Amino acid sequence: MGGWTEGYVGGIDYIRAIYRDWSPALLCFALTLRGWRPLEALRQGRFTMAEPGCGHGLTSALLAGAHPAARFEAMDFSPSHIAGVRRLADDAGLGNAEFLEESFADYARRDGPMLDAVALHGVWSWVSAENRAILLEVLRRRLAPGGVVFVSYNALPGTLAHMPLRRLLVERCAEGNGPLPERITQAVDFAARMAAQGGGWFAGTDGVAERIEQLRRKSPNYIAHEYLNGDWTAFYHADVVRELAAAKLDFAAAAVPMEQLDDLTLSPAQQTLAAEARDPAQAETLRDMMTNRSFRRDLFVKGGERLGPAERRALLGESRFVLLAAADDLPEIASTPVGRLPFPRALYHPLAEALAAGPQSLDALLARPALAAQGEDAVLRALVLLTSLSLAAPAMPDDGFAERRSSSDRFNAAVLERHRFGDTPGQLASPLLGAGVPVSRIEALFLLADRLGEEPVAFVWRHLSADGIVLGRDGERCEGDDANRAELARRHAAFVQRRRPFLEGLGVA
Ligand SMILES: C[S@@+](CC[C@H](N)C(=O)[O-])C[C@H]1O[C@@H](n2cnc3c(N)ncnc32)[C@H](O)[C@@H]1O
Known part of the structure; x- marks a missing residue:
């Protein structure tokens, strides 16, 4: 270059x-x-x-x-x-x-x-x-x-532990003149072979083998931009x-x-x-x-301004939150980057039920007896955890919703169209959150079929089969058009029952 x-x-x-x-x-x-x-x-x-x-x-x-x-x-x-x-x-x-x-x-x-x-x-x-x-x-x-x-x-x-790995990848990728993505894959394989031999830095540093395994699952594009820059x-x-x-x-x-x-x-x-x-x-x-x-x-x-305690409390009190998972899908124990955190039912169940009904401010949540009984600190902490783990999100104010909705809709229409051909943004814009909501390609194609008034199963299968995609069920490949269409019909029924109402609630569908 x-x-x-x-x-x-x-x-x-x-x-x-x-x-x-x-x-x-x-x-x-x-x-x-x-x-x-x-x-x-x-x-x-x-x-x-x-x-x-x-x-x-x-x-x-x-x-x-x-x-x-x-x-x-x-x-x-x-x-x-x-x-x-x-x-x-x-x-x-x-x-x-x-x-x-x-x-x-x-x-x-x-x-x-x-x-x-x-x-x-x-x-x-x-x-x-x-x-x-x-x-x-x-x-x-x-x-x-x-x-x-x-x-x-x-x-x-923490990054000290990755430094020799980065050096190894840079050195190996510099050799040979094949396409860079190939050299990256070969360099990661080489690192895995070195790690498998153990000894030296590989034995003396925690987590190296795991890190290399993680890299095997990343695309060469990610690895190039993470590790191969001169700086x-x-x-x-x-x-x-x-x-x-x-x-x-x-x-x-x-x-x-x-x-x-x-x-x-x-x-x-x-x-x-x-x-x-x-x-x-x-x-x-x-x-x-x-x-x-x-x-x-x-x-x-x-030049940020500090808030006094009462004003901080007032601003937090009016902040609104939305649940990003079905209320009954919240785990009892969440695996997080900082370990396993219990989500006690007495707190998370009434919280999830309240949020499932639509955006709620912290003040509105605390007005509910079941949550008031848990105490303000516990409810705020639960919102902090849910928000950080993408199980909930703060919402934008109601003002401006109609404009956000029509603009998000135009953006989402352009994104959904791109899902016909695969490589495309995996999120849609939510006017409620003022942020993205992840959707799979199949969900996006179901939504596109809705917009176009197309029969969803035939529409989605036409696009997936054109890309040579075969669905799976319970670990088995679905062989042939009929089996794939039957699997898509099953997934569409589940989508209509649970996922589409959820996306509608976020203003995405
Ligand atoms: C790791 S990517 C992050 C992209 C994006 N911010 C994101 O989070 O998805 C860093 C980007 O910075 C761009 N970049 C690096 N040096 C730059 C420079 N001197 N001027 C403009 N862009 C640069 C690269 O092309 C690359 O797309």
Whole structure:
């Protein structure tokens, strides 16, 4: 590839992922929980947001569809990333989003409105110090006072354990001149063979074999963008805090709400140790050491305003939440990144029942005797956990719902059309959440058949069979058209009974 990639991996696109982490209602919840006042523009859906290094730009496109009163600037220097999202934006009629084929340096020279929020996902650890400095200049110049920055990065000390693996992949991929995806697959296989021999670093480091097994299940596109960039820097949280201070930014909160709960990951004695640090950046870094964190998603604010306890309580009280699972599908024990968490029935059952009826504010939930009996702290904590585990989500305010609905609908129509041919965003825009909702290809095709007035089973089977897809049932392949159609009819009945009403509730169907 030409020199324009500046050491970033070229010749292979990033994965087509959509992330929920910086959807506005979630940003507002994470900030409020930690006692920061979210910008009113963000709360009301009338913000300006930028995503430098947007990859395929699908998260920004979905948010633009879900927030027609907001404005989006998404940019990436890779033309193959930008071409596809521009076509999606045209088809979806996104008049509120620009998808720019620009480098960070080009973007820094651009003038535009002040930004209320900036998302830097998959960028900070994967670009050079010079490019981080350029991004800091963008934030210094264009982020509005009170604005928020989402930044994710590989964190120390947890990433230390991956460093030799990254080196191994870089060295192996540099050999040979076959297509890069092939070289990546071969390099991961080679790493697995080394791990199988044991000894040395492979024996002395926990979790290496598991990490390599995980990589075998990832696409070469993900592995290339995670490991093969010329620049690859893991950071102590305190160093990121110091770097971002140059753009007048302060660390506000962990973006994933449950990561704000110390007692989930630290023993009481460890919490006491963290509390001995007077500098909050040091305290957070000590926490990372005690939990061996390898990845962080942080929120920073520029001149953020602190909320007093009563105002924080009032803002949390009016925050509304929606359940993202059927009430009877909530697990009794959830497997989480921080271990297994019990979901006691006396708390989660009435909570799920209340939320299943539609969005509920924390205050409305606490007005219910069964939840009031559990106490406010327990109910709020349950919402924090459910929200962090994607089992629930904060909703946008009612105001502006009708506009969000028609714009989301146009976006969803364009996405559903793409499901005819497979490789497409796996989420639809919900005007209620102002965020995405995952759907499978078969669900999307059922929804498309509904829109087109087509007989769903024949319609879906026509598209799946054209791609050579064969369904399975109880671990067995469905052989022949009839068996596949019968399986699709069974899945359609289940879809109509459970999933479609749920998607309708979110304004997606
Ligand atoms: C790991 S991807 C993350 C994409 C997106 N933010 C997401 O989370 O899905 C990082 C992206 O940054 C882009 N990038 C890297 N260096 C860049 C630069 N100097 N200027 C513009 N884009 C850059 C890459 O092309 C790539 O698409």
